[in-house]
Amino acid sequence: MATILYARVSTIEQTIEHQLMQAEAAGFRIDQVVADHGVSGVTVAFKERPNGKRLFDMLRGGDSLVVRWVDRLGRNYGDVRDTIQEFMRRGVVVRTVINNLTFDGASTDPMQQAVRDALIGFLAATAQANAEAIKEAQRGGIALARAKEGGIKYRGRKPSFTHRQLTTVREMDGQSVGEIAKATGLSRQTIYRIKADPVAAESMLANWAT
Incomplete structure (x- = not known):
């Protein structure tokens, strides 16, 4: 054998x-x-x-x-x-x-x-998830390098929510994700990301001046 x-x-x-x-x-x-x-x-x-x-x-x-x-x-x-x-x-x-x-x-x-x-x-x-994460990181690195070459501030991925939606999510803290989704029109995944790190969500909006 x-x-x-x-x-x-x-x-x-x-x-x-x-x-x-x-x-x-x-x-x-x-x-x-x-x-x-x-x-x-x-x-x-x-x-x-x-x-x-x-x-x-x-x-x-x-x-x-x-x-x-x-x-x-x-x-x-x-x-x-x-x-x-x-x-x-x-x-x-x-x-x-x-x-x-x-x-x-x-x-x-x-x-x-x-x-x-x-x-x-x-x-x-x-194995597939790791490959996708590596690919996403590579795309981010390329975008950052191009932004630096052009003297442009790198703002990262554009947020999929507005200040009003973010405020609503924070005000409805304690209610179910389903209720928040219905009130804001946001996806559950977006709501989970905001709730997990609201400071980062605020930063994203500030970078894009949304």
């Missing part, structure tokens, strides 16, 4: 050697390393990558696929979930270096299967 490390390297800061070193330091005995270089985990599905596709031909029942974390498989919820499920159906054990998680299809107990599948879904969703 083989133990194969799959490494996905999408930026110059990431290296195969680093991922292999982490795996070995965690106690994994790696027989072979398979890697995809310069491949986005967001837009390119696992089966569409040259070596991702190759792994489905290489791995057999009883073999282990090791990844640093599930985001090496991808950063798309559906793709990561389906990839792990497909390997388990083939009898391949998927293991992560971080948190030392193990996913296999050995359990026949429905409760254990449900817990396992829920964890897979959570990790897959986290």
Whole structure:
């Protein structure tokens, strides 16, 4: 039975050697390393990558696929979930270096299967959420850099509420979010953000002179 490390390297800061070193330091005995270089985990599905596709031909029942974390498989919820499920159906054990998680299809107990599948879904969703957060931060950094180059004050994201709406939210403190939403016309998500940090909400309005 083989133990194969799959490494996905999408930026110059990431290296195969680093991922292999982490795996070995965690106690994994790696027989072979398979890697995809310069491949986005967001837009390119696992089966569409040259070596991702190759792994489905290489791995057999009883073999282990090791990844640093599930985001090496991808950063798309559906793709990561389906990839792990497909390997388990083939009898391949998927293991992560971080948190030392193990996913296999050995359990026949429905409760254990449900817990396992829920964890897979959570990790897959986290991988996508992290990618979206990184992308948003990059957009903010680009906007800030452009503003500085043009001598323009960076104001951040434009608020989706007015001073009157903010005042109403604060005055209705203690009432349900549904009631506040009905009174202001704001979404529940916006109301939650305002209630969580009213000072930041005031600052946003001040930056945009709304």
